[in-house]
Amino acid sequence: MALGKDPLDALEIPDGTTVEEHDLVTDGDVVVGGQSTVEFGVRGRNVLAGERVTFGGDIEAEGDCRLDVWCDVAGNVLVGEDAYLGERVHIGGRLMVSGDLDIGDDVDIEEGFEANGWIVIRNPVPTLVFYFVVLSQLLRLGENDAADELAEALSGDSEDDPLVIPRGSTVSDDAWQASTPAVVGDGCRLHGNIRAERLEVGEDNNIFGSLRARGDISIAEGTRIHGDVTTRDGTVTIADGAQILGDVSCSALELHDGAEVDGTIRAQGDVRLIRSNASRDAE
Numbered sequence: 001m002a003l004g005k006d007p008l009d010a011l012e013i014p015d016g017t018t019v020e021e022h023d024l025v026t027d028g029d030v031v032v033g034g035q036s037t038v039e040f041g042v043r044g045r046n047v048l049a050g051e052r053v054t055f056g057g058d059i060e061a062e063g064d065c066r067l068d069v070w071c072d073v074a075g076n077v078l079v080g081e082d083a084y085l086g087e088r089v090h091i092g093g094r095l096m097v098s099g100d101l102d103i104g105d106d107v108d109i110e111e112g113f114e115a116n117g118w119i120v121i122r123n124p125v126p127t128l129v130f131y132f133v134v135l136s137q138l139l140r141l142g143e144n145d146a147a148d149e150l151a152e153a154l155s156g157d158s159e160d161d162p163l164v165i166p167r168g169s170t171v172s173d174d175a176w177q178a179s180t181p182a183v184v185g186d187g188c189r190l191h192g193n194i195r196a197e198r199l200e201v202g203e204d205n206n207i208f209g210s211l212r213a214r215g216d217i218s219i220a221e222g223t224r225i226h227g228d229v230t231t232r233d234g235t236v237t238i239a240d241g242a243q244i245l246g247d248v249s250c251s252a253l254e255l256h257d258g259a260e261v262d263g264t265i266r267a268q269g270d271v272r273l274i275r276s277n278a279s280r281d282a283e
Helices: 127-140 144-155 277-282
Strands: 011-013 018-020 023-025 030-032 041-044 047-049 059-061 065-067 077-079 083-085 095-097 101-103 113-115 119-121 163-165 175-177 182-184 189-191 193-196 199-201 206-208 211-213 217-219 229-231 235-238 248-250 252-256 265-267 271-274
Touching: 065 077, 182 193, 199 211, 211 217, 217 229, 229 235, 235 248, 248 252, 252 265
Parallel strands: 011 182, 018 189, 023 041, 030 047, 030 163, 041 059, 047 065, 059 077, 065 083, 077 095, 083 101, 095 113, 101 119, 175 193, 182 199, 189 206, 193 211, 199 217, 211 229, 217 235, 229 248, 235 252, 248 265, 252 271
Antiparallel strands: 011 163, 018 023
């Protein structure tokens, strides 16, 4: 998790994230800001969700699962360690917890639950909100060392970056929509159009949808976009070996030698064609 900033100020999709049938799968943690909608099921290490988050499928957490108040899960919740459910959480399937279960008032689990450890019925602290409020305050006060320690405690022993969905976002087969910047790591396979303030897409991704941003969009080597790339005010940068199977519309364009655009290019300003070192050496 990047420090020195609000931990939920960007849509961050880590390396190797995939959409498999109806599940969003990642090796690290999944962190979802409040009042967001995730129409997929989710599989990850720890799954943490703020208040009023809706999940459209199952949740499978290898470690802990923490759901704040008024969260709604359409399917089952399977937890490898401990689970913490805030009041008025609804689970449409069954809850299976290998460790302890800390559960709030008026929780509705339609197909029942099973926990191998202690079961405590009370109003657990909304852990996700607590951590991020404290972390934001530490960063605001310039206490970066203390913020580092808290972020490490939140991420545990995982070497994988978390999948972070900012507050008020929507993730579905149709669209990944956030009002913040978005960063896609390397080697991801995603379905849906990505909408963000600005977009940075890493290497060797396969995205079955279009990219749209208000600001800059950069697409790294080996990435294939099955759709249009559009920015209203920014620059689109397409690296060597990237392929766009659609149109490109932008304020300015940087097109590297070896990049492919199958559709129409519309640029209001400058179009720069950047040749690779190999091409220069061949001359």
